[in-house]
Amino acid sequence: MFDVDKLREDFPILSRSVRGVPLVYLDSGATSQKPFQVLDAERHFYENSNAAVHRGAHALAEEATDAYESARETIATFVGAQVEEIVFTKNATEGINLVAYAFSNATDKARQGLDVDQRFVVGPGDSIVVTEMEHHANLIPWQELCAKTGATLRWFGITEQGRLNIEPGVIDHTTKFVSIVHQSNLLGTINPVREIMDMAHAVGALGMVDLCQSVPHMPVDVHELGADFASWSGHKMLGPTGIGILWGKSELLNAMPPFLSGGSMIEMVHMEQSTYAPAPQRFEAGVPMVAQAIGLARACDYLTGLGMENVFAHEQELTAYTLDELAKLEGVRVIGPVDTHDRGSAVSFVVDGIHPHDVGHLMDAKGVAVRVGHHCCWPTCRRFDVPATTRITTYIYNDKSDIDQAIAGIKSAQEFFGTSAKAIA
Amino acid sequence: MSQDLYQEIILDHYKNPRGKKVEIASLAQSYQVNPTCGDEVTVDVGRGPDGTLLVSYDGQGCSISQASASVMSELITGKTPDQAAPIQAAFLELMKSKGQLEPDEEVLEDAIAFAGVSKYPARIKCALISWMALSDAQIKAQLTPITMTRSE
Numbered sequence: 001m002f003d004v005d006k007l008r009e010d011f012p013i014l015s016r017s018v019r020g021v022p023l024v025y026l027d028s029g030a031t032s033q034k035p036f037q038v039l040d041a042e043r044h045f046y047e048n049s050n051a052a053v054h055r056g057a058h059a060l061a062e063e064a065t066d067a068y069e070s071a072r073e074t075i076a077t078f079v080g081a082q083v084e085e086i087v088f089t090k091n092a093t094e095g096i097n098l099v100a101y102a103f104s105n106a107t108d109k110a111r112q113g114l115d116v117d118q119r120f121v122v123g124p125g126d127s128i129v130v131t132e133m134e135h136h137a138n139l140i141p142w143q144e145l146c147a148k149t150g151a152t153l154r155w156f157g158i159t160e161q162g163r164l165n166i167e168p169g170v171i172d173h174t175t176k177f178v179s180i181v182h183q184s185n186l187l188g189t190i191n192p193v194r195e196i197m198d199m200a201h202a203v204g205a206l207g208m209v210d211l212c213q214s215v216p217h218m219p220v221d222v223h224e225l226g227a228d229f230a231s232w233s234g235h236k237m238l239g240p241t242g243i244g245i246l247w248g249k250s251e252l253l254n255a256m257p258p259f260l261s262g263g264s265m266i267e268m269v270h271m272e273q274s275t276y277a278p279a280p281q282r283f284e285a286g287v288p289m290v291a292q293a294i295g296l297a298r299a300c301d302y303l304t305g306l307g308m309e310n311v312f313a314h315e316q317e318l319t320a321y322t323l324d325e326l327a328k329l330e331g332v333r334v335i336g337p338v339d340t341h342d343r344g345s346a347v348s349f350v351v352d353g354i355h356p357h358d359v360g361h362l363m364d365a366k367g368v369a370v371r372v373g374h375h376c377c378w379p380t381c382r383r384f385d386v387p388a389t390t391r392i393t394t395y396i397y398n399d400k401s402d403i404d405q406a407i408a409g410i411k412s413a414q415e416f417f418g419t420s421a422k423a424i425a
Numbered sequence: 426m427s428q429d430l431y432q433e434i435i436l437d438h439y440k441n442p443r444g445k446k447v448e449i450a451s452l453a454q455s456y457q458v459n460p461t462c463g464d465e466v467t468v469d470v471g472r473g474p475d476g477t478l479l480v481s482y483d484g485q486g487c488s489i490s491q492a493s494a495s496v497m498s499e500l501i502t503g504k505t506p507d508q509a510a511p512i513q514a515a516f517l518e519l520m521k522s523k524g525q526l527e528p529d530e531e532v533l534e535d536a537i538a539f540a541g542v543s544k545y546p547a548r549i550k551c552a553l554i555s556w557m558a559l560s561d562a563q564i565k566a567q568l569t570p571i572t573m574t575r576s577e
Contacts, residue, residue: 357462357487357551361430373462387463387485416431417488 001314002306004399010035010302011397021367024405029185029213029346029393030371031235034299038238041298042291052287054264068290071297072280075245078300080221087246087253087280088288092212093137095231095246096179098283099208100141102256103177107149109257117255119206122176124150129171129178129200131156131164132383133187136376138179138210151176156196158383162187162336166196175205182225183213186377186389187336188319188346190214197226206252212236216395217315217344219308222247238303239296243289253279260285303396311396315345318394318403322347325407331419332410335384348375348389351410353419356388362416363390363409370406429524429541430548431488434496438535439488444498449479453566455558459550464490468558470566477503478568482555489539489548494555496535506563510570512536516556520549 008014011033016023025033045067051060053068069083076083089095106120122128128142132155146153152174157165162184171178178200183190193209200207208229214220216237222230229252234243248256258265258276262285267275276282303311320340326332331352337343351359360372371391374381381388392406451469458465464486471479480498484491497516501509515532516539524544528537542552563569 355487355491357464357489357548358431361545361548378463381463387465417436 001310002396004314004397007306008397010037012036014397018367018369019365024366024368024402026392026394026398026402026406027369027371028216028236028395028398029391031241032216032238032395033397034238034240034295035302037302038240038295038298042240042295045291045294050291053290054281055287064290068288068293071293074297074300075293078304079215079247080223081247082250084250084278084280085222085247085253087248087283088293089231089244089246089283090242090289091235091244092210092231092233093244095229095244096138096208096210097141098246098259099179099229099231099248099256100145101259103145104148105257105259116257119176119252120256122149122151125174126151126176127154127172127174128152129154129156129175129180129205131180131191132158133164133184133189133191133377133380134179134181135185135210135212136378138181139379142177142179156180158187158380161338162189163342164189164191164196166192171196171199171203171205173203175200175203177206177208179208179210181210181213182220183217183344183346184336184377184380185213185346186348186375186380186391188343188348189337190342190344192342194224194226197228201226213344213346216303218312228252234292234296234299237296238299240292243292243296246283248279250279253282256282258282258285262286264288306396314396315394316340318398318400319343319345319347321400322392322394322403322406325403326410329407329410329414331414335386335389345394346391347393348391350386350389351413351419354413354417356390358417359390359410359413362413363406366405366409366412368402368406368409430545432538432541434535434538435488435492438492438495442491442495444480444482444495444502446483447481447498449481451481452568453562455561455565457554457558457561459486459490459554461550462486464551464554466490466494466555466558468494468555468562470559470562470568472566472568473503475505477505478509478563480559482558484555486554487548487551489542489551490554493536493539493552496538497555497559500534500536501559506568506570513556513560517553519543520553 013033049063051064053065072086073083076086103120106116109116110121159165197207206228209227211230211232215232230247235241265285267277335348356372373388449471454469456467466484469481473479480502482494519528522543528540530537539552542548
């Protein structure tokens with residue numbers, strides 16, 4: 001296991017104050033803080049090797065291209081992928097849209113009689129399957145695809161305990177694509193993605209997994225998920241903003257029409273028509289985010305240094321503690337699984353008689369940064385009949401004292417609003 | 426703690442809302458939602474004696490949004506659109522002030538309690554949502570001030 005106190009010294013922001021009190025950062029599910037090693041890696045690139053990649057033959061262009069492609073290798077290794085399976089995107093949302101647009105664009109081309117891979121053509125009578133616990137990023141692109149093509153959107157519901165209700169018949173012979181979240185950003189639930197991906201493949205559908213809340217927090221081998229595609233963001237795993245990863249099986253990536261088109265993604269260009277480079281370049285039009293890729297690779301090295309098993313074990317311990325402490329508070333209800341079985345570190349809760357915004361505000365007054373709102377999972381909130389929740393998310397730099405501060409913040413909100421303030425224990 | 430935000434007046438209106446779900450002969454309704462947090466408010470307007478406004482609201486949300494709707498309905502009900510307009514303008518100006526404006530109690534009465542809200546960018550929408558719904562409902566009901574253009 002790693003030493004949290006020592007590791008915190010790598011994160012300059014964690015020593016600052018907010019509202020006149022020391023910061024307690026419990027919003028890593030929204031974005032993580034960055035260690036100086038990541039910041040230094042980006043700065044080092046700009047100071048020493050900055051150039052546009054995959055163009056130019058001068059020394060800096062070579063160094064920059066080498067650094068960019070080395071970053072791709074590091075990131076691929078981190079999740080057990082082949083290097084050509086890793087596409088750099090601006091964020092996880094773009095990765096999901098890239099796949100949704102492959103379907104949309106292939107369907108458009110098929111309507112014009114052009115030769116496209118039929119696996120990406122959808123229309124009336126076909127279905128796309130998601131879950132009721134998707135982040136809007138893994139819901140709206142599929143709603144849009146269905147609206148454009150006439151396909152039907154279906155979803156697995158959620159049990160009262162916050163688990164997926166994997167009913168037979170949701171995935172059937174009409175299903176062309178299944179896209180599900182690995183770990184819910186609102187409920188914390190870790191879903192049986194392998195089982196669902198196998199169900200998709202059994203009916204000839206392709207499948208995708210949203211890894212935003214799992215890759216930063218637990219060991220993930222993309223091939224073991226049984227999926228065809230996966231997407232996640234860099235900024236939630238100590239990396240910079242402005243970079244995300246789409247992982248896809250090479251054979252599929254190379255069968256897909258491009259998403260954004262332009263420079264860098266071409267093979268041959270004529271005035272009448274053009275051909276495209278193989279993946280991943282096919283999906284990286286324009287000068288890409290080189291410094292961010294280098295920063296993200298450094299973040300992977302940082303996490304590898306800690307050991308992802310250790311990261312997961314640390315967070316499991318913190319999550320168990322958080323759930324125990326919340327259970328001791330009267331008038332506080334956790335939305336999602338109440339034990340650590342198949343559960344990650346995102347813990348959402350509601351406080352009787354106090355709106356989540358007010359809970360969050362009064363916690364903020366004590367320096368405790370938590371997320372409030374629907375967490376881009378509005379249908380999930382509706383499923384539990386709550387307008388919003390307050391959410392604690394932890395990471396490598398948090399310890400039990402941070403949770404104690406959060407609990408004190410909740411109690412202070414209860415006292416302030418004159419609702420039940422007595423802890424049972 | 427956080428007393429600049431949670432004034433006693435705000436907590437009082439939150440716990441004892443005025444004008445919530447009161448029966449009025451509604452001429453128009455406006456439903457507004459804050460997409461960042463899911464707070465919702467529905468405001469109804471009607472015509473009272475001597476062309477004054479009647480205001481009723483319903484909704485769910487944080488203390489700031491609910492108290493603001495309560496204060497608004499109390500302030501605006503019984504005023505003509507012309508009398509209400511300067512109050513509405515003053516409240517909007519207060520919310521945009523980033524805590525730099527001394528509110529005029531003569532005009533805003535209980536609504537001065539929201540001065541502190543303007544220091545918290547994330548909460549301004551909470552305070553404004555019901556006021557936006559009221560303006561929208563007034564336009565729909567053609568209960569806007571005479572000084573405003575009425576092209577129809």
